[in-house]
Amino acid sequence: MIRVLCALALLVLVWSEASATVTVLDQRALTLDSGQLSVLEDPGNAMDLAAVMQAYAAGDFIPIPAGLSAGYSDSAFWISARVLRPADAAPFWALMAQPSYLDQVDAYWLQHGRLVAHWAAGDMQRDTQHDLHPRLHLVGGELPTGELQLLVRLKTTSTSILLLQLIPQEKLAAVLDSRVFSEGFFIGLLVVILLINLLNGFWLRKSIFLYFVAYEAGLISVVLLASGLIESWFVSVDSVTANKWMQYALVINGFLAFVFFYRLLSFVSRYRRLIASLFMCGIGLVALALFMVLQERFTQGMAYASWGLMVLPPLVILPLALQWRVFDSEQIARVSGFLVFSLLVVANALYVSGLIPMSRYSIMIAPLLILSCQLILHFVLMFSVRKSERVLAQTLLEARQAEDQASLERQTRKMHETFTAMFSHEVRTPLAIIDSAAQSLLRLEDKADARRQRELRVQRLRDAVKRIGDLLQISIMRNRFDPAGDExxxxxxxxxxxxxxxxxxxxxxxxxxxxxxxxxxxxxxxxxxxxxxxxxxxxxxxxxxxxxxxxxxxxxxxxxxxxxxxxxxxxxxxxxxxxxxxxxxxxxxxxxxxxxxxxxxxxxxxxxxxxxxxxxxxxxxxxxxxxxxxxxxxxxxxxxxxxx
Structure with missing residues (x-):
């Protein structure tokens, strides 16, 4: 019992040390994902700054090892960090909040219990005094020297995950350039993949590409809305409208994803009905999420959808894995693509549900999921279509060979019919001669030169018989009429x-x-x-x-x-x-x-x-x-x- 109490005391000491960790501001960009933060949940969204400071003094904040990973929740969350700005450090610092789909992020800087600065960021609010970028959740200002307390309040209608980064002024331009370049590269690559598959759909006349293009278009619309590009392009679209559009786009894109993957795996298999039923369950889950969005319950709807995405892909993979040995190379490529996609989807569902700690590495799960899935599925589709084209070409070749064989047989039959017609036509002449000569022989009995005439008639009979014999010889040699022969x-x-x-x-x-x-x-x-x-x-x-x-x-x-x-x-x-x-x-x-x-x-x-x-x-x-x-x-x- 004493050993257990000692262990618990040691654990409390470790957590206390973690909560007391002070982040020293120097000349580097600092990511707060290494035990610098503690968190307090506000279920009723009613706590003000004074109440939060009292809760902090009472020790109600819970240390966390990384960034905030609370998943889908209707609560507000307060995050605390202790910061020390030495006298030789830069006075101007920026605070970046990620990911990009955050509604309200309020940063309160306190020193000796007194508020010295308040920065506001997020899609649903603007801080014209401290905003450093029109789209990114990036705010900043000058900080006093000495130890500071940072209290950040997060309230969002999406998943409650948050990663904070403190950036000195001299590093700000490089960080912005890197972030904007990565966004542009990411969206540009998605658009290129979409255009390539759109052209492939029309060029190859394969509907599977059009299903993929619809899914990609929905995905790109979600990315554009989440990153704020739609608001910057269309000034008439306000934040509330863009946020609602993003919710609808996310749900619709889920529906398009289920339709595309059902089409991708819709080849004949033993468990085809089971797989179809699982996809129908997924579409039903999307319908439930859409209903909740209409009821202004987006957070709950996405929570159900995330849990469904953790369960459905493995259930689909299981019957496919049981048939792995009977699949051809094209089917294996399709199933492999879906397997990789499923693993990334499950990882992303765990991430947005708060089951994977938020860090500078885990925040890359979503963009890597999107990008890698698009590339993998693109190449899977290309391989699948090329394989189908090769099979189709082989089938067409066999069909042409069969048609050639049938044509050869028809030609041979026609030759045989021609031969029969020729034989019957040609044999009529010698038969007529035989008949005529026989009748003449009967009439020669009473003529004086009967002997001479009889010899002539007999010779004609012999010639006619010889002609029939020649025709019979041709009949024996009828293979000469075989168009496939060498005659x-x-x-x-x-x-x-x-x-x-x-x-x-x-x-x-x-x-x-x-x-x-x-x-x-x-x-x-x-x-x-x-x-x-x-x-x-x-x-x-x-x-x-x-x-x-x-x-x-x-x-x-x-x-x-x-x-x-x-x-x-x-x-x-x-x-x-x-x-x-x-x-x-x-x-x-x-x-x-x-x-x-x-x-x-x-x-x-x-x-x-x-x-x-x-x-x-x-x-x-x-x-x-x-x-x-x-x-x-x-x-x-x-x-x-x-x-x-």
Whole structure:
């Protein structure tokens, strides 16, 4: 028991020594955060200077280790400090009170129990005689030599935290320059971050940037109102109005912060509903604070909000931490940004609630919170958007590849349909020859030269069967129609003159008599990309089309000429020519130039020609007039075809 009493006595002695600490004014700027102060709470805001001096004499003041940290309170607070001004010290001293959002700060200087000076600072009052700056809570004047007692009364509608600094006259300009520069740099950086994110929002078309810009704009408005810049810019705005605006801006900015962070963390997760519910609780807390502001109870509302900010961020972090391993890099960046923000928000809530002692270091929590959060969240957003863009680009690439594959499949199907149409179209001619020859054989029994005629008919039958066999061979080689294959890049060698003569011989005798094919060449070797069988299909259809639509008494002329890089194979008829409509649709599937004419066919011949010409990089040229139509097919050498 005696040991406990001794310990208590020692503790009282230590506190007494702390309360008796005298601050000596020299040539330095002095911050009163090292045990120089003691505090007295005035719950009823009724104590005057005389009553406070009596309370001090009675020992009612409680020593504090740093500046005032009372948090949100409706009380007024009196702070006492003992100061000694030596004779060789500067006579003029300034008193700076921080932070910037203080309503009323009254400084009373006493010597031997007598009031020698009264300085007044704060947003809600002006001391024209002692004010040293229009915005900062900075007042000053000359002090007498000897020991002085400083009594400071703080009354504010915001959080009751106070840091006092005594500044000699020769240090005053440097302190002011540093303070104004830091304010300008801080606000300027916030504006730059806002503009960058605004441009990113419009440039990248990401709504998350616009949410962030709204939050930043609200934050900047709070800073401008708290620092007094709005009052200095707009002289019509008085202190009472600016103070009320700051209260509303602070509450609205809290709402914008909750909305932004909900949007930041609104990706699909297991606990998404729980996280959404917690953010709704935060928005409800903001609504409660707004209601209290409307009821002129801002201090109580902010007290509730501060306690909520100490609890809500950790509750949101907990379900996110449980899913950390399943998050991708973008989600991890977002959660990490919110985690850092939450830690700083909790630290600031502890600071404004008075749970962290007020000092020259802790007063930096609020600006560091604002600045670091803006920078961290800006880079988190940029990383997140860049990651999303890379994922989107990869998705678009895969979508394009899928579209290309689908297009390839459609093209392949179209090629197969073209092949089927070509096969059915081409096989009709030999089948017709077989049928015609068979009927002729039946009628030859009673003719004298039946043997000779029978041999000719049998030969035609064999040629027709061979033609069908060739078509079947093409059917077996149908992979040549695969647009993804390499067939179009393989060179083929054959004689075009022999191929043309072979095609002419395959027509009936009456049609052969109409075909005029004269050339001085004995052979015309080709080295081209299109196989001989398929080029035969092209040329045969062009020749067959000319025979069908040319008057039966008029000839059809075939020309072959060697040109630079290839060969021109042309067929000319002497029909009435092609109308504009026919020229536009002549290569369409199932198109017939004259549906009413007695011309056999299904409208597939020129369609097949066009498909094969496109597939093997050939070229068609149609020249039609009143004297007939000329269709030329340009067959490039294999090397030229590759370049085409």
């Amino acid at each position: 179009a890049s393989i060179g083929h060698d054959y004689d075009l003159l022999a191929l043309t003569e072979k095609l002419i011989d395959s027509f009936p005798a009456l049609q052969q008599e109409r075909i005029r094919f004269n050339t001085s060449l004995s052979e015309l070797e080709l080295h081209t990309s299109i196989p001989e069988e398929l080029l035969g299909v092209v040329l045969r259809n062009l020749l067959d089309n000319a025979l069908k639509y040319s008057p039966s008494l008029f000839p059809v002329q075939v020309y072959i000429a060697r040109e630079e890089g290839g060969v021109c194979w042309a067929v000319r008829d002497f029909g009435p020519g092609l109308s504009e409509h026919v020229r536009k649709h002549m290569f369409d599937r199932y198109f017939r130039a004259n549906e009413g004419a007695q011309v056999p066919g299904l409208g597939l011949g020129l369609y097949i020609v066009n498909e094969l010409v496109w597939r093997y990089a050939l070229k068609l040229d149609v020249d039609s007039g009143t004297e007939g139509t000329r269709i030329a097919c340009y067959i490039l050498d294999a090397e030229e075809g590759d370049n085409a």
